[in-house]
Amino acid sequence: xxxxxxxxxTMAFALSGALTAxxxxxxxxxxxxxxxxxxxxxGTLRDVLIGKTPxxxxxxxxxxxxxxxxxxxxxxxxxRFDKLRKSLFLFDTIGLGVFTLIGLEKGISIGLHPIICxxxxxxxxxxxxVIRDILCNEIPVIFRKEIYAxxxxxxxxxxxxxxxxxxxxxxxxxxxxxxxIIVRLLVVKFNWSLPTFDxxxx
Amino acid sequence: xxxxxxxxxTMAFALSGALTAxxxxxxxxxxxxxxxxxxxxxGTLRDVLIGKTPxxxxxxxxxxxxxxxxxxxxxxxxxRFDKLRKSLFLFDTIGLGVFTLIGLEKGISIGLHPIICxxxxxxxxxxxxVIRDILCNEIPVIFRKEIYAxxxxxxxxxxxxxxxxxxxxxxxxxxxxxxxIIVRLLVVKFNWSLPTFDxxxx
Amino acid sequence: xxxxxxxxxTMAFALSGALTAxxxxxxxxxxxxxxxxxxxxxGTLRDVLIGKTPxxxxxxxxxxxxxxxxxxxxxxxxxRFDKLRKSLFLFDTIGLGVFTLIGLEKGISIGLHPIICxxxxxxxxxxxxVIRDILCNEIPVIFRKEIYAxxxxxxxxxxxxxxxxxxxxxxxxxxxxxxxIIVRLLVVKFNWSLPTFDxxxx
Numbered sequence: 102x103x104x105x106x107x108x109x110x111t112m113a114f115a116l117s118g119a120l121t122a123x124x125x126x127x128x129x130x131x132x133x134x135x136x137x138x139x140x141x142x143x144g145t146l147r148d149v150l151i152g153k154t155p156x157x158x159x160x161x162x163x164x165x166x167x168x169x170x171x172x173x174x175x176x177x178x179x180x181r182f183d184k185l186r187k188s189l190f191l192f193d194t195i196g197l198g199v200f201t202l203i204g205l206e207k208g209i210s211i212g213l214h215p216i217i218c219x220x221x222x223x224x225x226x227x228x229x230x231v232i233r234d235i236l237c238n239e240i241p242v243i244f245r246k247e248i249y250a251x252x253x254x255x256x257x258x259x260x261x262x263x264x265x266x267x268x269x270x271x272x273x274x275x276x277x278x279x280x281x282i283i284v285r286l287l288v289v290k291f292n293w294s295l296p297t298f299d300x301x302x303x
Numbered sequence: 304x305x306x307x308x309x310x311x312x313t314m315a316f317a318l319s320g321a322l323t324a325x326x327x328x329x330x331x332x333x334x335x336x337x338x339x340x341x342x343x344x345x346g347t348l349r350d351v352l353i354g355k356t357p358x359x360x361x362x363x364x365x366x367x368x369x370x371x372x373x374x375x376x377x378x379x380x381x382x383r384f385d386k387l388r389k390s391l392f393l394f395d396t397i398g399l400g401v402f403t404l405i406g407l408e409k410g411i412s413i414g415l416h417p418i419i420c421x422x423x424x425x426x427x428x429x430x431x432x433v434i435r436d437i438l439c440n441e442i443p444v445i446f447r448k449e450i451y452a453x454x455x456x457x458x459x460x461x462x463x464x465x466x467x468x469x470x471x472x473x474x475x476x477x478x479x480x481x482x483x484i485i486v487r488l489l490v491v492k493f494n495w496s497l498p499t500f501d502x503x504x505x
Numbered sequence: 506x507x508x509x510x511x512x513x514x515t516m517a518f519a520l521s522g523a524l525t526a527x528x529x530x531x532x533x534x535x536x537x538x539x540x541x542x543x544x545x546x547x548g549t550l551r552d553v554l555i556g557k558t559p560x561x562x563x564x565x566x567x568x569x570x571x572x573x574x575x576x577x578x579x580x581x582x583x584x585r586f587d588k589l590r591k592s593l594f595l596f597d598t599i600g601l602g603v604f605t606l607i608g609l610e611k612g613i614s615i616g617l618h619p620i621i622c623x624x625x626x627x628x629x630x631x632x633x634x635v636i637r638d639i640l641c642n643e644i645p646v647i648f649r650k651e652i653y654a655x656x657x658x659x660x661x662x663x664x665x666x667x668x669x670x671x672x673x674x675x676x677x678x679x680x681x682x683x684x685x686i687i688v689r690l691l692v693v694k695f696n697w698s699l700p701t702f703d704x705x706x707x
Binding site: 324325327328329330331332333334336351354356357358361364378437438439440 | 556615621635639702
């Protein structure tokens with residue numbers, strides 16, 4: 102079940118990367134790389150920083166196949182994704198929840214502090230998009246307007262509060278990902294955003 | 304022989320990096336970093352992702368010396384490189400072939416799947432230029448117009464088809480790099496490019 | 506004492522990152538990430554390239570706390586930092602000296618060549634700012650106008666000349682960081698800069 106959700110999230114991230122890349126008029130190789138990086142960039146950065154190498158996707162080719170299928174689908178059905186935007190958004194949100202959990206668990210498995218685990222969860226879920234934006238020569242969107250990464254941090258807090266309460270692992274995972282997914286849906290529905298601060302340095 | 308070609312490729316990549324950096328009006332330190340990153344960035348990324356650290360150029364200073372010489376030459380003879388463009392292009396193409404091979408062999412040496420080895424070969428040959436473009440605040444040129452990375456993928460396919468045929472290693476290496484070099488020359492001669500896809504997301 | 510200077514440098518880098526991010530009108534999450542990356546990005550890159558993982562800040566949470574305090578201070582007192590610019594610049598310069606030393610020592614501790622150690626020192630001190638600029642979609646400032654990284658290279662040269670002279674370690678560290686700090690102060694006072702080279706590629 103969890104594995105299936107991981108696949109759905111990977112596919113959704115690959116699709117969103119490929120669509121961004123086509124929107125920037127990149128060529129097929131560029132689209133492939135952006136789809137790939139969006140889907141596995143966060144986990145790759147996490148693996149490199151904790152020293153788990155070769156990084157995940159080099160050892161489990163399922164990710165590669167899923168991304169490749171997403172890439173092909175994105176190119177073939179590029180005109181129709183506008184209509185599918187709602188489903189895509191739902192899948193992306195599932196990815197957010199699942200990827201955060203995966204990052205949290207990786208951190209715990211090597212004995213890191215809850216703060217660092219939360220950073221790893223956020224990184225896993227959000228930094229594929231950051232690398233995508235850098236490669237497309239944009240300031241990363243999650244630094245600017247959307248409440249996105251902050252939800253992963255919230256998820257980490259919920260996760261470790263439940264851990265303290267000694268709840269069973271599966272329940273903790275379920276609640277954490279549901280919190281992330283529901284808050285994300287609320288954020289988008291009500292168009293919430295974080296404040297920015299006025300500051301013009303001379 | 305192979306080692307000499309590696310040196311030629313490194314030098315060519317360092318020169319191309321230094322010229323790009325001067326064109327962007329960077330200062331001497333910026334030019335040095337861009338020359339360096341263009342020459343060894345792809346191999347460094349590969350080493351980090353497969354966990355072969357300290358990365359290559361930290362243990363073999365010959366790369367450092369070659370890049371430094373390229374850097375000095377690029378600054379001294381910057382007005383004349385226009386006339387040398389054809390030789391430079393040839394050296395760069397040699398680099399493309401050799402670096403792809405090095406990446407392929409590294410992947411095989413740690414038992415990775417052919418698809419991943421091909422990704423490592425492409426990364427070794429092309430991602431120095433990607434990092435160069437990001438540092439210079441451009442969308443990487445190989446994502447936009449030139450058929451460049453795709454040739455490395457083609458090289459990987461040829462390489463593993465020959466492997467299946469049990470040909471001797473040296474022959475495989477020779478044929479793979481020649482295929483890459485010749486296709487690259489043809490691409491530039493006939494000005495081939497990949498299609499892009501129309502898509503304007505609203 | 507050395508440890509205190511490390512903390513001061515980290516705080517100064519976090520503040521400078523946060524101010525840059527507010528100036529770019531990023532949201533609170535973006536500001537946090539930029540503060541974080543500016544403070545520990547150089548050391549993180551160094552650790553990844555030499556294979557010392559999990560990287561430093563994952564194992565020593567003091568960095569995380571210092572950065573977080575810097576982040577909060579930057580947001581609260583954002584209107585007053587103009588007046589504090591001189592103190593901030595001094596702290597930043599202390600950071601430059603201390604971080605260069607830390608990078609040099611790390612390289613020596615794993616037996617790398619002096620040239621590579623100098624590169625690691627420069628990377629530790631300067632590449633947090635490089636990553637900050639890339640995330641903010643700018644060509645890194647140290648590649649363009651300021652004499653900054655070059656001073657770290659100079660520091661490395663002084664360091665290894667003193668090492669050859671068999672001076673005691675503490676003296677070497679003191680002199681090296683003082684050289685870096687004093688030269689940096691002179692550079693800014695007299696507004697020195699490196700030349701750029703005219704080159705317009707057609």
